Amino acid sequence: MASTSLSSTRTLHGFAATWSAFWAMVRKEFAIMTRYPVEFIASFAQVFLIVAVFSLAGLTFADENGRLGQGPASGVVIYGFVLFLFLSDTLWSIGYNIRLEQKQGTLEQLYLSPASKFASLVSRVTTILVWTGLLCLTSAWLMTTFLGKLPLANPGLGLYILIMSLAGTFGVGFALAALTLRIKEAGQTLANGLQFLFLILCANFFPFSALPAGILAVSRCIPLAYAVDAFRSTLMGYPPGFPELAPIGVEIVIVTAFGILMPALGFWAYRRAERRARMTGSLSEY
Amino acid sequence: MVELLYQPSLRSKLGVLLASARMRLITISRYRGQLALDLVMPIVFAAMPILLGRATGGAAAADNFLRNTGTANYVAYMLIGSSAFTIVTYAFWHTGYWVRWEQETGTLEAIYLAPTNKLWLVAGVALYSMLRSLISATAAYLIGSAIFHVNPFQGELLIAVAFVVSGLVPLLGVSFLFGALILKLKQANALVNLMQWGVTLLMGVFFPVAVFPPMARVLAWLFPPTWMVNGVRSALLGVGFFFGRWYRDMAVLWAFMLIAPLLGAWVFARVERNIRRNAGMGEY
Numbered sequence: 361m362a363s364t365s366l367s368s369t370r371t372l373h374g375f376a377a378t379w380s381a382f383w384a385m386v387r388k389e390f391a392i393m394t395r396y397p398v399e400f401i402a403s404f405a406q407v408f409l410i411v412a413v414f415s416l417a418g419l420t421f422a423d424e425n426g427r428l429g430q431g432p433a434s435g436v437v438i439y440g441f442v443l444f445l446f447l448s449d450t451l452w453s454i455g456y457n458i459r460l461e462q463k464q465g466t467l468e469q470l471y472l473s474p475a476s477k478f479a480s481l482v483s484r485v486t487t488i489l490v491w492t493g494l495l496c497l498t499s500a501w502l503m504t505t506f507l508g509k510l511p512l513a514n515p516g517l518g519l520y521i522l523i524m525s526l527a528g529t530f531g532v533g534f535a536l537a538a539l540t541l542r543i544k545e546a547g548q549t550l551a552n553g554l555q556f557l558f559l560i561l562c563a564n565f566f567p568f569s570a571l572p573a574g575i576l577a578v579s580r581c582i583p584l585a586y587a588v589d590a591f592r593s594t595l596m597g598y599p600p601g602f603p604e605l606a607p608i609g610v611e612i613v614i615v616t617a618f619g620i621l622m623p624a625l626g627f628w629a630y631r632r633a634e635r636r637a638r639m640t641g642s643l644s645e646y
Numbered sequence: 647m648v649e650l651l652y653q654p655s656l657r658s659k660l661g662v663l664l665a666s667a668r669m670r671l672i673t674i675s676r677y678r679g680q681l682a683l684d685l686v687m688p689i690v691f692a693a694m695p696i697l698l699g700r701a702t703g704g705a706a707a708a709d710n711f712l713r714n715t716g717t718a719n720y721v722a723y724m725l726i727g728s729s730a731f732t733i734v735t736y737a738f739w740h741t742g743y744w745v746r747w748e749q750e751t752g753t754l755e756a757i758y759l760a761p762t763n764k765l766w767l768v769a770g771v772a773l774y775s776m777l778r779s780l781i782s783a784t785a786a787y788l789i790g791s792a793i794f795h796v797n798p799f800q801g802e803l804l805i806a807v808a809f810v811v812s813g814l815v816p817l818l819g820v821s822f823l824f825g826a827l828i829l830k831l832k833q834a835n836a837l838v839n840l841m842q843w844g845v846t847l848l849m850g851v852f853f854p855v856a857v858f859p860p861m862a863r864v865l866a867w868l869f870p871p872t873w874m875v876n877g878v879r880s881a882l883l884g885v886g887f888f889f890g891r892w893y894r895d896m897a898v899l900w901a902f903m904l905i906a907p908l909l910g911a912w913v914f915a916r917v918e919r920n921i922r923r924n925a926g927m928g929e930y
Contacts, residue, residue, distance in 0.1 A: 396836070398831055398836055398837065399835070399836035402836035402837060402839065402840040403836065403839075405840055406839055406840050406843050409840070409843035409844055409846070409847050410843055412847055413843065413846050413847050413851065413852060414694065414695065414698075414852075416847075416852065416853040416857060417694075417695035417698070417699075417724075417851075417852030417853055418695065418698055418699070418702065419714070419853070419857070420695075420699070420710075420711055420714045420715055420720070420852065420853045420854075421698070421699040421702055421703040421707055421710050421711055421714070421720075422710060422714065423706065423710055424713065436701075437698065546677075546679055549677065549679040549680050549683060550679065552683060553679065553682075553683050553686070556683070556686060556687060556690045557690075559690060559694065560690055560693055560694075560697075563697075565694045565695075565697070565698055566694065566697040566698040566700075566701045566702075567701045569701055570697035570698070570700050570701035571697070
């Protein structure tokens with residue numbers, strides 16, 4: 361069977377080979393990124409504009425002294441936005457890049473190479489994540505000038521929660537990439553829709569207390585919502601009422617399980633969809 | 647300069663316009679998920695500042711909002727802003743992006759070989775964009791009002807509709823200018839994304855442009871959708887017209903209606919001519 365013979369030579373084995381392939385792909389992605397300076401600068405300016413729009417929107421609710429009413433508003437919005445930037449990268453970039461390779465007609469060639477497919481998928485997001493990290497630092501600084509001083513407690517635990525959240529969304533990204541192989545162009549619409557849905561359900565720009573009870577019940581079923589809550593509550597030093605969804609110990613357990621299990625589950629789903637596409641000959645069909 | 651071998655009648659020109667719009671409407675009708683997103687996105691977009699305001703402002707949210715904007719109805723204020731954002735964004739993505747889209751799909755050179763004026767083709771794209779955005783924006787405003795329990799039919803409804811309709815024509819002109827920029831710089835996705843947020847800021851989607859420093863305020867006033875959004879908000883929510891009376895603001899919008907399409911079409915034609923003389927339209 362064609363798929364069996366392919367699978368026996370599909371990767372160069374060993375950590376060194378995988379790392380080498382991954383590094384080469386990251387460098388290639390970085391080289392492409394630098395060839396589009398307008399895009400590079402535009403993405404930076406875009407973050408500034410988003411920050412300005414939502415900060416000015418928030419300030420329309422400020423009291424007569426220019427302060428934003430109750431609660432630690434700056435921490436909720438800024439840390440929520442930081443996590444949103446990272447999450448949106450990991451959520452849709454993998455599927456988007458698979459789709460791009462299909463459109464360019466290079467996906468089949470990639471699958472003929474014996475390099476690690478996992479490295480290929482992760483490399484698409486790595487360069488973007490580095491760039492997003494820089495954007496986050498800048499946007500956090502910008503937002504503090506609009507919304508006030510930013511609390512920064514427990515940075516170590518905050519970083520751990522961020523890493524686990526990213527690992528989990530990598531898993532969701534793999535699963536969405538699998539779906540892209542199955543449902544093609546509709547996969548991108550679905551990814552866009554999910555991104556918007558998560559904005560509300562994971563309450564990136566506002567506290568969970570603002571959500572109606574019915575929607576909050578749905579939020580409680582999404583591990584990503586616990587990641588957002590745990591991340592900002594930890595960095596804000598657990599002010600009264602935070603975390604909102606569960607005690608912090610429970611939230612950390614949920615986020616850790618999400619970060620460990622979801623990548624494995626997502627990659628398994630991707631390999632299944634990929635195998636199916638190769639057997640049915642639909643890998644490059646779009 | 648290539649002259650057409652025959653002069654098409656007005657009837658055949660209108661036929662081109664309608665066929666262009668119809669083709670796009672048929673195409674989008676095949677993407678039902680995308681159509682559903684069209685309705686959801688403006689509501690989600692407006693929900694973020696609404697929920698943020700409710701959470702941070704608490705019981706004083708409406709009072710604070712009234713002091714800062716001139717209306718206590720922040721839900722309708724944000725929904726109008728996000729609906730206007732939809733109309734502007736669609737104009738940019740559809741009309742401004744049109745040439746780039748045809749370049750990417752490899753059909754632009756074929757279109758340029760067709761014995762028809764490109765202006766009628768673009769007018770068809772604009773008609774499609776306006777229809778789709780108007781339907782999405784109106785439906786999102788009505789559904790959003792129902793979700794957040796506000797009355798969507800308040801104030802001077804007819805004046806509000808007049809501001810929306812009058813704002814569409816100058817917006818078309820601005821999208822031509824933007825299309826010229828895309829043709830020139832090529833990196834369309836990045837530019838559209840950037841411009842999308844740039845105009846969101848400029849037209850005061852979620853806040854009054856009065857918060858801007860003087861220079862930025864002048865820039866905002868030079869952008870026609872700013873007048874459209876403020877006109878609709880003033881008519882429905884009474885936040886106050888820029889020049890005190892609705893007909894004065896409408897007069898400004900009508901001035902834009904004359905200037906913007908002509909300026910946009912002229913700049914677009916110039917950029918297009920330069921490109922055809924150099925590398926050609928097929929190169930991207």
